[in-house]
Amino acid sequence: MLPQDTTVRRGVVEVEALYIPDTGAPSETFQCQVVEEDALTLDVEDVGHYTLMWTPTATNTSAQGFTVEDGVLGDDDEPEGLCLAMGFALSEGLIASMTDVRSLAVCPDDPKVVRVQLKDPASASVARKNVVINSSCGICGPREILHDNALNLPMSRDTLRLEHRQFAHLMAQMRSNQQIFQQTGGSHAAAIFDQSGQVLAVAEDLGRHNALDKVIGVVLLSRGDLHGCGVVLSSRLSLEMVLKAVRTGLEMMLAVSAPTSLAIEVAQRFGVTLCGFVRDGRATIFSHPQRVLVT
Template identity: 35%
Template sequence: MTAPTSRRRVVEWVGGVPRAHEDRLIAEEPLEIRIAAPGSPDRRLGVTMRTPGNDFDLAAGLVLAEGVIGGRDDLAGIAYCTDATLTDEQRFNVVTVALARPAARGWKERSLRATSACGVCGTDSLDEVEDLVQRLPERGEETPSWSPADLAALPDALRRDQRHFARTGGAHAAGLFASDGATVVVREDVGRHNAVDKVNGHVLLEGIATAGLALCTSGRIGFEIVQKAVVAGVGAVVGVGAPTTLAARLCDRTGTTLAGFARDGRVVVYADRAGEVGR
């Protein structure tokens, strides 16, 4: 399997003076995800560009976000493909998700227009997202309270676990945190959407309850980031950047807390329907 980072010789110019040295780059490789459902031939869900590592988490989080599965019980297993036609390098770039029952929802085979900068979810509208949300287990009545200071501190907690970013400067990160600031899981990837899928896939496979957790991301908060959080049952989304209008609307419609510009003791709360912040 390709390592998540690799060394490369570079020439750095500062003030017109060159300096040759070794630098590190974040790895970017394609991952093809296939679906194996009972009684059906294997089908390709799509291909996404990702940083190798935690590939099963990524696949699980993506099929959850796509609505292919409704929960952990729909999964029979995840494994690297063993097709004889694949080269050794390709073998770790193809993952098969085996379903325990027919797919919870139909999907179109797609290339996912997969660059590391783009979202890969196939949901086309707020109504489709709400259809996915309706099939999730009910969230508990008790919701945690988040102090503004706690929300503002989450990016720093995320940064402490960004090992690949520290080495390359080229990795996004996402993490889930409890209301007391405890870290549940942090994942890094060249794609910010992939980082979220890896986080959501991890808690799905481990059976970790998410309703009382906050998802913190290292970039702006777009619609698909919030969508993935909502489908995973996460109660709050926090980012170091700004949210979009569609992301805020989705939080309004699903009762998800949304906070942006969380840094240096400052946080802007855009949605707090449950009255969790500062309670």
């Protein structure tokens, strides 16, 4: 049983559960905190809709909007649904840059819907549409999609350099911001850092893909691009996670767990540095080690 924080945050739901200890003591019923799972629909005008199973963590669910000209609108400092929508659109290849988006807005009648307007819907790269994407699903569909997703992608820039000693600090910063995980043990996290090793944003979600898309969106909406940045992940490094990094311009990925063979292949091809098993001051580099300064 995880230590229970009595503060119930957004993204955490209390349920009654039966605990069976290994000591032979009588079972006991208690209030268990679990990660929230909900649906968020991205309605991309003249393209299609995407329903993501996600964890809403922001407390403010009032109407929010974004345009490239005006920036983020509204009082909430964390327009989480908009961040997820922007990150998803870019990392899935619907858009080539955030300037392809005319506007994003949380539907005033239904905060579980984000409306997306593109400047040129006909040019949107659509491998799938009108689908429900569950929390564990990255690329779901025929195997041909795997090959299509690796076509016409740019090589990553080679501007980021990071001392390996900074890995532990970055991991620690991500973990210290995993409040939902600390309460439930049921969420993933992603943290984006810049060339100086400073963490720019951290996001949590029940899905590792959503956590990455959220944090990508946060940084896009605050600074416009991800050039010269890397990402720390609480999960393994799979193909679809690496493709998201390539599309968004992330140069380095640090993960607590292992990469897959296709993830390594794509990272090598498109210039992304993959570092797996980043734990206790150690790491294994699987591609483009020139960005890691060993001192």
